[in-house]
Amino acid sequence: MASIGTLYAPKVNFRGYKARIVAEYNNVAVEMPADFDYANTSTAEYRAKFPVGKLPGLELKDGSTVFDSNAIAYYIAGLKENSPLVGRNHRECTEILQYIMFAESDLMPALVNWLDPILGLRPYNKVAINESKENVGRFLTALNQILLTRTFLVGERLTLADVIVVCDLVLPYKIALSPEFRAPFKNVTRYFWTCINQPEFRKIIGDIKFLDQEPTYVMSKKEKAPKTKTAAPAKKAAVPAPAPAPAAEEPKPEPKPKSKLDLLPPSPFNLEAWKRFYSNNDTKPDAMNYFWENYDPEGYSLWKMQFKYNPELTLTFMSANQIGGFFARLERARKYAFGSVLVLGQNNDNEIRGYFVIRGQEVPFEITDAPDYESYEFTKVDHTDPKIKEEVADYFAWEGPTLPREVADGKVFK
Ligand SMILES: N[C@@H](CCC(=O)N[C@@H](CS)C(=O)NCC(=O)O)C(=O)O
Numbered sequence: 001m002a003s004i005g006t007l008y009a010p011k012v013n014f015r016g017y018k019a020r021i022v023a024e025y026n027n028v029a030v031e032m033p034a035d036f037d038y039a040n041t042s043t044a045e046y047r048a049k050f051p052v053g054k055l056p057g058l059e060l061k062d063g064s065t066v067f068d069s070n071a072i073a074y075y076i077a078g079l080k081e082n083s084p085l086v087g088r089n090h091r092e093c094t095e096i097l098q099y100i101m102f103a104e105s106d107l108m109p110a111l112v113n114w115l116d117p118i119l120g121l122r123p124y125n126k127v128a129i130n131e132s133k134e135n136v137g138r139f140l141t142a143l144n145q146i147l148l149t150r151t152f153l154v155g156e157r158l159t160l161a162d163v164i165v166v167c168d169l170v171l172p173y174k175i176a177l178s179p180e181f182r183a184p185f186k187n188v189t190r191y192f193w194t195c196i197n198q199p200e201f202r203k204i205i206g207d208i209k210f211l212d213q214e215p216t217y218v219m220s221k222k223e224k225a226p227k228t229k230t231a232a233p234a235k236k237a238a239v240p241a242p243a244p245a246p247a248a249e250e251p252k253p254e255p256k257p258k259s260k261l262d263l264l265p266p267s268p269f270n271l272e273a274w275k276r277f278y279s280n281n282d283t284k285p286d287a288m289n290y291f292w293e294n295y296d297p298e299g300y301s302l303w304k305m306q307f308k309y310n311p312e313l314t315l316t317f318m319s320a321n322q323i324g325g326f327f328a329r330l331e332r333a334r335k336y337a338f339g340s341v342l343v344l345g346q347n348n349d350n351e352i353r354g355y356f357v358i359r360g361q362e363v364p365f366e367i368t369d370a371p372d373y374e375s376y377e378f379t380k381v382d383h384t385d386p387k388i389k390e391e392v393a394d395y396f397a398w399e400g401p402t403l404p405r406e407v408a409d410g411k412v413f414k
Pocket residue numbers: 013015041053054055056067068069070244245246247
């Protein structure tokens with residue numbers, strides 16, 4: 001694939017991500033200079049190409065340039081004929097523009113005012129922080145309302161509007177939006193996860209770890225740290241070195257906490273062995289016989305689960321993506337859980353339902369901590385009930401009389 005030119009941006013930068021994700025969708029190659037950083041934007045060479053002196057900048061093969069992350073992403077999105085990313089008609093194009101303007105002139109300025117003191121780019125000031133949080137809350141409330149009935153912002157497919165809004169939210173989800181703050185914005189979180197779990201996003205951004213405590217601000221010596229609600233020890237400043245604008249660097253991942261589940265009395269049921277048996281044998285009757293012969297109800301529990309917003313689901317492949325997004329966030333639960341979750345029904349009339357086997361008698365932190373856990377209802381079931389046994393077999397096998405609808409898709413967590 002021939003490259004269209006050079007994108008000047010650090011590898012880890014949410015504005016650079018926009019162009020790179022769009023390039024992935026449209027199969028366009030862009031080169032990136034190694035080790036490009038903020039310092040490079042003040043060189044005479046860079047200013048000759050990009051007089052505004054900000055990054056990212058795109059230099060095309062013919063020597064012409066484009067600046068501004070959204071304009072660059074728009075340019076690359078339009079390189080493919082009939083790309084759905086730029087909208088299918090004038091109405092959709094207008095909506096895309098509307099969200100780009102919203103992201104850049106409303107959402108992003110509010111976010112930057114909050115992010116800067118976390119990144120150490122602006123002194124901490126409680127009043128200013130509260131005001132910024134209030135503004136962010138106002139815009140996320142609006143997005144949350146819009147996303148109540150939508151998978152993507154414009155039309156029924158992912159567009160440039162989603163790439164831009166989601167990239168603007170990457171750093172906030174990592175360092176500012178605590179679980180408590182983001183709790184009322186479940187639709188936004190669900191949407192964010194759906195998008196960042198698309199392969200084109202994952203390839204550029206990789207895994208995103210959501211903030212799991214209150215944000216930590218970089219304090220000047222005379223200021224006292226604000227009290228956080230969680231008992232977690234204050235995290236060290238993620239980016240102590242000042243930089244000209246936020247989002248240059250991203251925080252180091254937290255050390256993984258040891259699971260409480262490792263402290264449970266040993267169980268004779270070997271979950272890994274079950275997963276192998278399930279993968280290598282017919283589910284009915286072989287794997288299910290194995291399951292019931294070995295299942296240990298003291299060390300494990302069985303849970304029926306369903307998506308809370310089933311009536312809002314649209315296309316079945318999107319419902320499957322929804323499950324995939326949830327599973328992607330359950331990485332830490334893999335040692336402790338097995339699940340089979342199905343999309344039942346058809347386009348514009350489908351539901352997500354499934355069964356999980358989970359270590360212990362509660363839904364553990366490794367699952368409840370997933371940002372979209374709140375979108376699912378988990379109900380513990382009695383494994384001795386013959387009706388339940390039959391249902392579990394049908395859900396694990398993806399077929400059978402107890403399934404309420406035809407199976408359109410599904411995913412197994414193993
Ligand atoms: N709207 C512009 C903003 C660009 C921008 O602020 N870039 C930051 C880096 S993320 C920058 O270069 N700051 C340097 C400065 O403000 O001097 C875009 O989206 O590209």
